Amino acid sequence: MYQTLAEALQWASSQLVEISDTAKLDAEVMLLHVIHKPRSYLYTWPDERITSEQSAAFQQMVARRAIGTPIAHIVGEREFWSLPFMVNPTTLIPRPDTEILVETALNLPLAQNAKVLDLGTGTGAIALSLAFERSTWQITAVDKVIEAVALAKANRDNLKLPQVEVLQSDWFDAVNQYDFNLIVSNPPYIDEEDEHLSQGDVRFEPQSALTAAEHGYADLFHIAQSARDYLAPGGYLLLEHGFEQAITVRNKMIELGYESVSTVRDFGSNDRCTLG
Ligand code: GLN
Numbered sequence: 302m303y304q305t306l307a308e309a310l311q312w313a314s315s316q317l318v319e320i321s322d323t324a325k326l327d328a329e330v331m332l333l334h335v336i337h338k339p340r341s342y343l344y345t346w347p348d349e350r351i352t353s354e355q356s357a358a359f360q361q362m363v364a365r366r367a368i369g370t371p372i373a374h375i376v377g378e379r380e381f382w383s384l385p386f387m388v389n390p391t392t393l394i395p396r397p398d399t400e401i402l403v404e405t406a407l408n409l410p411l412a413q414n415a416k417v418l419d420l421g422t423g424t425g426a427i428a429l430s431l432a433f434e435r436s437t438w439q440i441t442a443v444d445k446v447i448e449a450v451a452l453a454k455a456n457r458d459n460l461k462l463p464q465v466e467v468l469q470s471d472w473f474d475a476v477n478q479y480d481f482n483l484i485v486s487n488p489p490y491i492d493e494e495d496e497h498l499s500q501g502d503v504r505f506e507p508q509s510a511l512t513a514a515e516h517g518y519a520d521l522f523h524i525a526q527s528a529r530d531y532l533a534p535g536g537y538l539l540l541e542h543g544f545e546q547a548i549t550v551r552n553k554m555i556e557l558g559y560e561s562v563s564t565v566r567d568f569g570s571n572d573r574c575t576l577g
Pocket residue numbers: 393396398487488489490491503510511512
């Protein structure tokens with residue numbers, strides 16, 4: 302079938318071209334994971350022979366990818382904010398779009414000892430990226446899913462950011478501080494009827510991280526409503542949402558009494574989050 306690294310890549314790409322727009326990249330990521338080498342190795346030593354053990358592991362990975370399993374689940378990792386996050390099927394795989402939330406939060410005029418809450422933290426991507434950039438912020442991350450809490454804690458330990466507190470809580474239910482300077486969340490916001498849910502990689506992610514009732518607005522609205530009781534005077538709420546939800550979220554926040562409500566676009570020019 303193949304003998305060398307270059308041939309293995311060629312073979313895998315041809316297996317994946319039907320199901321993935323990024324077949325060649327997928328093949329590279331999996332092969333590098335198997336041979337434990339940096340990317341440049343494939344280009345420097347394309348004629349290196351692959352061992353039979355490596356080949357068996359690689360073929361298993363390619364088979365999983367061929368049925369649509371996300372690359373992040375296969376290699377157990379995804380980069381976010383240039384940091385490595387362990388991922389598993391119990392939470393959302395961090396998306397590059399969400400980096401705009403981190404960037405927006407970092408640009409706020411917050412004190413050195415700002416108190417920050419991340420709701421529905423999943424892998425911990427938002428909370429831990431903020432902690433990485435602002436070591437003096439007091440950051441709490443919560444998730445209602447116990448496996449997500451464990452994963453966020455594992456990422457916290459792996460990234461050596463022990464100052465971040467991780468709690469199990471269904472939104473605010475177990476939160477007992479009322480003076481946050483910033484509350485951030487990337488909650489589930491997809492309409493339960495959305496046809497995209499039955500296509501592609503998203504099928505392998507949990508519904509609990511993706512969909513919400515009321516056409517995707519239930520959790521966004523619940524958080525916006527409750528957050529008012531947990532924010533310090535002058536505190537900020539920053540929510541990620543679908544790009545077509547910006548006006549509705551904005552109007553809801555204004556109705557709830559938030560001031561200076563503004564929409565922030567992501568790097569793909571989509572209205573991705575709202576700040577108030
Ligand atoms: N933006 C993600 C997607 O489209 C969904 C993230 C979320 O629901 N919070 O797959």
